[in-house]
Amino acid sequence: MSDPKAPRGRPGERASLPMTAAELAGWDEILDARSPAEFAEDHLPGAVSCPVLDDEERAVVGTVYKERGAFEAKRIGAPLVAANISRLVSTRFADRPRRWRPLVYCWRGGTRSGSLAHVLRQVGWEAAQLEGGYKAFRRQVVADLDTMPAAFAFTVVCGATGSGKSRLLEALAREGAQVLDLEALAAHRGSLLGELPGAPQPSQKAFERRIWSVLSGLDASRPVFVESESRKVGDLRVPEALILRMRASECLRLEAPQALRARLLREDYSHFEADPDRLAQKLSCLAPLHGRERIAGWLALLGRGDWDALVAELLEAHYDPAYQRSLSRNYPAAAQGPPVAVQDVSEAAFRALAARLAQAAVRGGPLSGSS
Numbered sequence: 001m002s003d004p005k006a007p008r009g010r011p012g013e014r015a016s017l018p019m020t021a022a023e024l025a026g027w028d029e030i031l032d033a034r035s036p037a038e039f040a041e042d043h044l045p046g047a048v049s050c051p052v053l054d055d056e057e058r059a060v061v062g063t064v065y066k067e068r069g070a071f072e073a074k075r076i077g078a079p080l081v082a083a084n085i086s087r088l089v090s091t092r093f094a095d096r097p098r099r100w101r102p103l104v105y106c107w108r109g110g111t112r113s114g115s116l117a118h119v120l121r122q123v124g125w126e127a128a129q130l131e132g133g134y135k136a137f138r139r140q141v142v143a144d145l146d147t148m149p150a151a152f153a154f155t156v157v158c159g160a161t162g163s164g165k166s167r168l169l170e171a172l173a174r175e176g177a178q179v180l181d182l183e184a185l186a187a188h189r190g191s192l193l194g195e196l197p198g199a200p201q202p203s204q205k206a207f208e209r210r211i212w213s214v215l216s217g218l219d220a221s222r223p224v225f226v227e228s229e230s231r232k233v234g235d236l237r238v239p240e241a242l243i244l245r246m247r248a249s250e251c252l253r254l255e256a257p258q259a260l261r262a263r264l265l266r267e268d269y270s271h272f273e274a275d276p277d278r279l280a281q282k283l284s285c286l287a288p289l290h291g292r293e294r295i296a297g298w299l300a301l302l303g304r305g306d307w308d309a310l311v312a313e314l315l316e317a318h319y320d321p322a323y324q325r326s327l328s329r330n331y332p333a334a335a336q337g338p339p340v341a342v343q344d345v346s347e348a349a350f351r352a353l354a355a356r357l358a359q360a361a362v363r364g365g366p367l368s369g370s371s
Contacts, residue, residue, distance in 0.1 A: 013117070013121065013128060013129060014128060014129055014131050015103055015128040015129070015130050015131065016130075016131045016132075017130070017131065017132060017136050017137060017140050018140045018144075019140075020216055021045060021212070021213050021216035021217055022216070022217075024044060024045055024046065024103075025045070025046060027101060027102060027103040028100050028101045028102055029048065029100070029102040029103070030044050030045075030046055030047040030048065030102065030103045030105070031047070031048060031050040031102050031103065031104045031105070031113075031116065032044065032047045032048065032049050032050060032051075032105060032106075032134075033050055033051065033052045033104055033105065033106040033112040033113045033115075033116045034049075034051060034106050034107055034112065034134065035051050035053055035054055035055045035057075035058045036049055036051055036054060036055055037055045038107065038134075039051070041203045041205060041206065042134075042138070042202075042203055042205035042206040042209055043134070043206075043209075044105065044134065044137055044209075045209065045213045047105075050088055050092065050116065051084065052081045052084045052085055052088075052106075052112045052115060052116055053077065053080055053081060053084065053112065054084075057077075057080050057084075060076070061073050061076060061077040061080070064076050064077075074111075081111075081112070081115050082115075085115060085116055085119050088116070089119065089120075089123065093120075093125075096125065098124060098125075099126070100125045100126070101125070101126040101127070101128070102120065102125065102127050102128075103127075103128050103130055104116050104117040104120070104127055104128065104129050104130065105129070105130035105133045105134055105137070106133050106134070107133050107134055107135055108132065108133045108134075108135050108136075109129060109130055109131050109132045109133035109135075109136065110133065113129050113130065113133060114129055117129040138205065141208055141209055141212045142208070144212055144215075144216075145208060145211065145212055145215075145239040145241060145242065146239075146240075146241050147241070148212070148215045148216075148241075149215070149239075149241045149242040149244075149245035149246075150241070150245060151220040152215070152218065152220055152224045152245070153220075153223050153224065153249070153250075154180075154223070154224050154225075154226050154245060154246050154249035154250075155223050155224070155225050155226070155249065155250055155251070155252060155361060156226055156227070156228050156246055156249050156250070156251040156252070156331060156333075156334070156337075157169065157225055157226065157227050157228065157251075157252060157254065158228040158251050158252065158253045158254065158327060158331060158334040158337060159228075159253055159254030159255065159256070159342075160254075160256075160261065160315075160319070160320055160323055160324075161191070161261065161265070161315060161319040161320070161323055162256070162260075162261030162262065162264045162265040162315065162319075163254040163255065163256040163261055163264075163342055164254055164256065164264055164342050164345055164350060165227045165228070165254060166181070166183060166184075166189070166227065166268075167264070167345065167347075167350045168225075168254065168350055168353065168354060168357075169181045169184075169225060169226075169227060170350075171347070171350040171351045171353065171354035172225050172354040172357065172358055174351065174354070175351070175354045175355050175358045176358065177223075177225055177354065177357070177358040177361065178218050178219065178222050178223065178224045178225065179224065179225050179226070180211070180214055180215070180218075180224055180225070180226040181226075181227070182211070182226065182227065182229050182233055182238060183227065183229070183233055185202075185207060185210040185211060185214070186201055186202070186207055186233040186234055186236045187199045187200065187201045187202060187234075188201055188233050188234030188235075188236070189268070190227075190229060190230070190233045190234065191319070192282055192285065192286070193269060193272065193279070193282055194233075194234060195234065197271045201234050201235055201236060202236075204236055204237065207233075207236045208239060211239065211242065222361075223361045225357075225361075226246055226249075228246075228251065228327065228330075228331050228334065229243070229246070230326060230330065231243055246331075247330050247331055248333075249333065250333055250337065251331055251333045251334040251336075251337035252337045252338050252339075252340050252357075253334055253337050253338070253339050253340060254340050254342050255339050255340065255341055255342065256341075256342035256343075256345075258312065258315060258316075260342065260343070260344075260345055261315065262308060262311040262312055262315065263345060264345045265311055265315075266307060266308075266311060267345075273307060276302055276303075276305075279302060280299055280302055283295060283298050283299060283302070284299075286318065289318075290317065290318065294317065297313075298310060298313060298314070301313070340353070340357070
């Protein structure tokens with residue numbers, strides 16, 4: 001299991017930041033000793049949740065600490081921590097080999113991770129405790145995201161709603177091109193109707209950590225394709241340095257006829273056809289922008305199941321004007337970017353288009369083409 005190119009801190013009892021994403025991936029396993037709720041908000045890349053106190057136990061110990069002091073909190077917390085670590089060693093870690101080398105962390109690199117790492121070392125495993133814990137890692141992510149974007153040459157994929165920007169990014173990634181898919185990382189398609197069924201958005205911290213992980217694995221000597229996002233993807237904010245770098249980058253424009261765009265949108269948003277009441281709620285939120293009369297017309301189309309007419313009206317009255325305003329304001333290079341005709345929205349067509357664009361990007365040639 002061990003990586004001969006071991007990151008700093010191995011073997012030994014302490015490991016220090018900063019670490020690159022590759023160095024973090026070099027550990028046999030990364031163990032998060034914090035509570036499940038802390039882990040759910042965000043965690044180190046690839047970490048697994050191994051709480052030495054669960055959420056309820058942590059709340060009890062924290063209350064005792066505030067009301068009765070550190071000694072009483074430790075007296076109550078120690079047997080809970082001991083029982084949980086015992087259970088982890090006898091079940092979760094029962095099959096780990098002799099030379100297993102995990103990295104252990106908690107909030108600040110203190111008692112919780114120290115206790116778990118100590119027991120693992122007593123067993124004979126080469127466990128290391130991360131100095132500063134998650135808090136130090138979070139500081140590193142924030143600092144790195146202020147500087148990392150400047151190292152990359154982005155190619156921004158622009159195009160009206162339904163022109164296939166996300167499908168092209170997916171196809172580019174399959175063709176081996178470098179892609180930063182912010183909507184995939186944010187679990188959101190970026191518009192009022194963009195939430196993904198059954199896939200809640202991550203926390204802001206987790207979103208930024210996902211971006212950091214992707215950027216850390218990219219080659220700065222090769223172009224990176226990214227979509228022309230606004231500052232927010234759903235409820236999440238794109239890091240400032242990244243959005244500014246994207247807006248100063250070269251662009252290409254996907255161009256597709258409205259009928260083809262409507263077809264793509266009906267495919268991508270088919271979950272609304274199965275739940276028209278949810279779509280009605282979303283459309284009603286647009287009343288301040290478009291007025292009650294227009295919203296009533298859209299709801300009538302929805303009630304009749306006239307999906308083609310509804311999608312066409314939404315594109316003409318809402319999405320296209322809003323996108324053009326945003327594009328001209330935020331991505332001025334789009335007007336001079338090469339046009340890329342989209343004539344087919346099938347997976348095969350986007351795969352072929354992606355192959356041509358990826359090859360052109362590597363050669364430094366023109367990016368225009370068609371699917």
